[in-house]
């Protein structure tokens with residue numbers, strides 16, 4: 001994907017073709033000991049931090065913008081019945097077209113994302129498997145991995161809000177097919193919000209604070 005391709009305005013058709021991810025991208029772990037966890041993964045996997053704040057450490061060991069996130073949720077996952085220490089597992093699709101074809105196909109099969117969100121370096125659709133695990137399908141939003149990583153490491157937008165902007169996946173499909181340049185579709189905050197509040201609960205007995213903390217990143 002070049003800068004010229006990003007700016008191109010052309011109508012497109014999504015067929016719902018069956019496409020698989022290009023590769024597994026990262027894992028996000030919930031913890032109460034962020035620094036110890038980040039240090040352990042640094043020793044074991046050779047990770048270097050890319051972005052860090054009070055709650056989160058994004059780290060990588062190669063060109064990928066992040067390979068692991070250590071997410072300090074402020075309480076033990078064992079305190080919340082059914083809450084996994086794994087927040088989510090992410091797979092990268094090769095393009096926005098691939099992720100939207102996936103969305104179209106799965107929606108026909110009655111499988112809808114629980115959380116569509118533009119994180120900034122990626123457009124992501126989070127699905128929930130039958131056991132409640134969150135699986136993120138993402139498409140990177142910059143022409144190169146170096147630009148994705150630089151956005152994550154240096155962007156004031158990401159520093160201010162490393163989570164991103166939720167969006168209505170159907171609106172993204174409509175705009176994609178109508179020919180909106182990718183560079184506009186990739187900007188955070190330009191799509192309408194989801195029609196309904198994403199159902200992030202992992203069970204019926206969660207307090208509002210826990211609900212907020214248990215949503216996938």
Ligand SMILES: [Fe+2]
Pocket residue numbers: 026028088090136217
């Ligand atoms: Fe993720």
